[in-house]
Amino acid sequence: MxxxxxxxxxxxxxxxxxxxxxxxxxxxxxxxxxxxxxxxxxxxxxxxxxxxxxxxxxxxxxxxxxxxxxxxxxxxxxxxxxxxxxxxxxxxxxxxxxxxxxxxxxxxxxxxxxxxxxxxxxxxxxxxxxxxxxxxxxxxxxxxxxxxxxxxRLIPGVLNDETSALTDSFQDGLLAPPIYTRPAEYEGMKVPDILLSGHNEKIANWRFEESVRRTKKRRPDLLEGKNIEAGEKRK
CATH class of the missing domain: 3.40.1280.10 (SPOUT methyltransferase, trefoil knot domain)
Incomplete structure (x- = not known):
């Protein structure tokens, strides 16, 4: 380009x-x-x-x-x-x-x-x-x-991990979920257990639910006309 x-x-x-x-x-x-x-x-x-x-x-x-x-x-x-x-x-x-x-x-x-x-x-x-x-x-x-x-940044090959752009905020009409990195515990604050479980499907569902919750709280306008609810399984 x-x-x-x-x-x-x-x-x-x-x-x-x-x-x-x-x-x-x-x-x-x-x-x-x-x-x-x-x-x-x-x-x-x-x-x-x-x-x-x-x-x-x-x-x-x-x-x-x-x-x-x-x-x-x-x-x-x-x-x-x-x-x-x-x-x-x-x-x-x-x-x-x-x-x-x-x-x-x-x-x-x-x-x-x-x-x-x-x-x-x-x-x-x-x-x-x-x-x-x-x-x-x-x-x-x-x-x-x-x-x-x-x-x-969306051009294939620009990002080292091309899937990163696909999980950004707004790509699926929702804000991105909370993210964490090491250490797993810092001054008593722990990373959610689900993210340490290694269960990919459960992690994906958790992230989707958190995206919905965060969007409803911070940008409810993005959900207008949609029937998305936290707790609904991501398809």
Missing amino acids: QIDIITVVPGLLEGPFSHSILKRAEEKGLAKVQVHNLREYATNKQKQVDDYAFGGGAGMVMMIEPVARCIEALKSQRDYDEIIYMTPDGETFDQQMANSLSLKGNLMILCGHYKGVDERIRQRYITREISIGDFVLSGGELAAAVVADAVI
Whole structure:
């Protein structure tokens, strides 16, 4: 997978992709993230990429020419499955969307900045608009890093244990159950006996029941319209 990210402040994205799982994904040849500085596509000597909004109002707007030039330059190099715009008014990013995007080949992500981008860019080029939550950031860079991280870790071969991603929170519509590691007892606090039993079926049922309980307590909205109850055997 190739992910190209267009940004006004590329420095914000230097760290996330040079460490841990994302770095290993690139070293394995499974995914590559390339950050593109929008100012390199500016049409004047001042490298200007923003201007005042028609009709007045506070804040600046990302200009159409630099963004269009950058997108066209990238499209001339490869075909993209999605051209994504990170914006607070986009559809809310979730695990199911991450799963879907992980099956794609090439993604382009435009990071919103200032008050946003000229609407004509959205109309002509953008195929999907995404938000990571009902709040506003200074720009779309951190949101783009979140999306890229969530997507890349799902690519087969990126994680050392591929089943790990399948048991994450939200994969089956539930929060993940409690997890423990050694020691089995710490200052009087013990690991549940069932996890030490070696009985795989009972452990799976326990984890499912705990997932349901935790979801009902912390995110009951995830269970709306479902008839899942703790104590029900996982099929």
